[in-house]
Amino acid sequence: MNPSPKPIRIARAKDGHVEVDGAFDAFAGHILLRAGFLSLPSLNGRSIRLPLDMGHDWENEQSTWAAQMLVTARYPVRLDPGLDTRLAPPDRLSGPGRPPAMAAQACPTRAACR
Numbered sequence: 001m002n003p004s005p006k007p008i009r010i011a012r013a014k015d016g017h018v019e020v021d022g023a024f025d026a027f028a029g030h031i032l033l034r035a036g037f038l039s040l041p042s043l044n045g046r047s048i049r050l051p052l053d054m055g056h057d058w059e060n061e062q063s064t065w066a067a068q069m070l071v072t073a074r075y076p077v078r079l080d081p082g083l084d085t086r087l088a089p090p091d092r093l094s095g096p097g098r099p100p101a102m103a104a105q106a107c108p109t110r111a112a113c114r
Contacts, residue, residue, distance in 0.1 A: 007076035010063050012083060018059045019049040020066075028075055035066035060085050 008022040020032060032048055033039060040047045050059050063083040070077045 007078040008070055009078045009080075010067055010083060011078075011080035012059075013049075017049050017052055018063055018083065019047065022078075024075070027073070028070060031069045031073060032066055035069060036062045037066065059083070 006023045008020060008024045008028060010018065010020050013019050020037060024032075029039060029048065037048050037050055040049070050062055060083050063079060064085045067077045067079040067084075
């Protein structure tokens with residue numbers, strides 16, 4: 001768990017890509033890598049961000065997924081509201097359409113049920 005009270009922040013930068021900043025350890029880094037983030041060298045050490053040009057919907061889904069995994073691992077997380085897919089209308093949160101549930105059917109004959 002992150003010993004620092006500073007949350008891990010996932011936000012869209014001014015240039016449009018989604019980046020992560022804040023204090024996080026190696027385990028949080030592995031969670032972010034599992035969620036599709038890239039760890040790249042930068043002038044300040046390492047930069048963690050999503051790949052470019054994958055589309056806003058994909059970036060939002062991956063960011064929300066990463067935040068949920070980090071929260072489950074008990075890290076303090078601040079997710080940019082523009083990336084949070086949980087705030088979408090209920091029809092979008094329901095996922096793909098599912099066939100209606102089947103009701104319990106009565107046995108065709110009493111003999112078959114015994």
